Amino acid sequence: MAMAGAHDLYFDEMFALADFLMDPIRIIGVQEILGIRPRWPQLTWAADGSKNATMRELLLSKDLVDVKELDFHDPRAEIKWDLNKPIPTEWHNSAHTLIDIGSIEHISRSNQVLENYLRMVKLGGLIAIQTPIKGFCGHGLHTFSPEFLIETLKQNGCEVMYEKYSSDGETQVNVAMDDTGVWRFPPNEHVLIWLVVRKFKQLTDFTTIQQSCYVE
Numbered sequence: 001m002a003m004a005g006a007h008d009l010y011f012d013e014m015f016a017l018a019d020f021l022m023d024p025i026r027i028i029g030v031q032e033i034l035g036i037r038p039r040w041p042q043l044t045w046a047a048d049g050s051k052n053a054t055m056r057e058l059l060l061s062k063d064l065v066d067v068k069e070l071d072f073h074d075p076r077a078e079i080k081w082d083l084n085k086p087i088p089t090e091w092h093n094s095a096h097t098l099i100d101i102g103s104i105e106h107i108s109r110s111n112q113v114l115e116n117y118l119r120m121v122k123l124g125g126l127i128a129i130q131t132p133i134k135g136f137c138g139h140g141l142h143t144f145s146p147e148f149l150i151e152t153l154k155q156n157g158c159e160v161m162y163e164k165y166s167s168d169g170e171t172q173v174n175v176a177m178d179d180t181g182v183w184r185f186p187p188n189e190h191v192l193i194w195l196v197v198r199k200f201k202q203l204t205d206f207t208t209i210q211q212s213c214y215v216e
Contacts, residue, residue: 003033003055003101007130010194014128017161017196020097021059024066026120028083028100031055055099084109087116096125105114105131105140111152115206118156121199126161127153128196129178133165133175135190144166145183146193151209157201164194181213 003011015021032052036045042061045054053103054076059067071077081087098121107113117127132143150160165175165214170188177183187190 002052003031003043003058005035005037007166008037009170010130010164010166013164014162014196015196017126018166020126020128021062021063021064022096023096024095025064025099026066026079026095027067027069028098028117029056029103030069030073030076031099031101031148033058037057038096055101058166064127083107083113083116086112087120092119093122095120096122096127097128099128101128101130102140104129105136105142105144108141110142110144110148110152111206114149114156115203116155118158118199118203118206123199123202125199126196126197127158128162130192130194132190133193134188135184136168143192145211147177147183147212148209149193149195151212152207153195153197155207155209156203158197158199161198162196163195166192166194168192177212181211 001049006116032054033043040058043057045051045053056067067097069077069080069178070079070081072080072082100116100117104113121127132139133146134143136143154160165173167173167188173186173188173191175183175185
């Protein structure tokens with residue numbers, strides 16, 4: 001759960017989306033910024049690597065005021081919750097933007113996680129997810145099919161605003177479903193999805209999907 005320097009391009013593009021940087025923002029996990037970035041002189045790092053700046057610190061430096069981290073394990077987070085469980089109802093519609101950079105793959109009940117995100121974000125709000133879709137064996141509990149993430153969010157009232165794929169470095173790669181319903185991946189050992197969706201419909205009952213290649 002970190003902002004690696006090789007991925008700054010994708011963060012810049014997501015942050016530039018219309019009303020992405022709007023309070024309230026909820027960050028899933030304490031997202032450290034790895035490596036000192038001269039482009040952000042307002043942030044603080046320790047030269048010996050003992051302290052990294054965080055995404056929360058970066059967003060607060062952009063004149064946002066309601067930015068909180070949710071993490072079950074890291075004591076630095078303002079909100080502690082196990083996302084394997086439904087969130088409290090008082091958290092429903094409490095965030096405009098929710099950002100998950102490399103957290104969902106570490107949580108076992110993926111459908112529950114996505115339902116929590118959908119309930120936490122306000123109507124018209126944004127959900128941003130970066131997570132492995134190829135490789136990364138042993139990194140987390142899951143490596144996802146893009147279809148699971150995209151179709152689950154679409155079938156529960158969201159539209160895709162941003163969708164890109166990268167290697168574990170900065171290189172953008174092509175990933176797509178072919179005419180037979182099979183996802184085709186590049187030869188890179190590791191691939192990440194960068195996905196932002198906007199919630200256009202309030203969630204009532206959560207819909208679980210079927211894999212399209214098996215649906216007649």
